[in-house]
Amino acid sequence: MSNVAIKDYVLLMKPRVIWLLVLAAVAGYVFAASPRVNIAYVVELTLVGLLSTGGSAAFNMYYERDIDAQMIRTRNRPIPAGRVSPGNALIESLVLSILGFALSYLWLGTIPTIFVVLGWFLYAIVYTVFLKCRSWSNILIGGVAGNAALLTGWTVAKPLDLEAILLSMAIYLWIPAHIWSLVIRAKDDYSRTCIKMLPLEMSEDRAMIMVALLNVISNIYMLFLYILFLRNLIGLIILLITAAWSSYYSVKAMIKPSREVFWQMFKASSPVLTVFLLIGMVLSIIK
């Protein structure tokens, strides 16, 4: 198999995206296990996370190959570009996913595996197959898969509890601004497809105000969690700076709305969640 082909089979896993899902799962574990963190579980969660989220992403690319061909952002993906056959992509998806589920059960146990399978099913089947072209509520239901990623890690160390749910809600509340900021910026692209997204069902001005506000609400919620659970001034200041940077784009969008500022908001979304998870892990271990 040539290097090009291997690269395309890796691209089917959406590596630019799933690394943060794996970090969410590892962070869930560290939040629950601190200060007694078992590196073996961190490695196992990383491998299970890569396999299961990568398998779900490959299934999404297989199932949505016709939609991907319609959007400028996605038409050069391996299947619409003709570099990987749909059949091979489906095989990769199923092999990765089943291996991920099996290793999760062997290494992590029943409850974490339930969250892995739940996350996979919510994203690959409920969101991708049933809702994406049927209702703008697709991300409100599919977004629970984001909770599942963090809860997979948490339940390796502790039973599910209110703290776990509140922490996982940082991801759930982060998703709408994360995806809808991209939808606003790529409105013409999305409008060519069957995909339903709330910003496409309302005036652009109202969509911009809604997403700008959701972005600020998501940032405030993450700061609230730090104050509630971590109470570390340095960590709070670091998150505050990151959240302020992200919220700056919301303020900019409110003053002078433009599609470009929503691209900047989208690109700022992952760093905010990354800082929240990373600093949260460090503070959990040292507190």
Ligand code: HEM
């Ligand atoms: C229903 C839930 C979600 C939807 C619909 C969604 C949608 C998207 C889309 C359309 C992209 C652009 C992909 C591309 O063009 O390659 C993206 C990028 C990304 N997503 Fe999400 N996402 C969701 C949940 C999540 C979650 C839960 C995480 C992590 C915890 C995440 C992490 C990322 C990252 C790291 C990127 C790359 C961002 C960048 O390029 O700067 N997403 N997402």
Ligand SMILES: CC(C)=CCC/C(C)=C/CC/C(C)=C/COP(=O)(O)OP(=O)(O)O
């Ligand atoms: C535990 C587990 C397996 C969880 C699954 C996690 C999860 C929430 C995955 C969503 C991340 C992702 C690849 C979104 C792309 O959305 P999209 O398909 O709308 O993006 P696209 O338009 O770029 O294809």
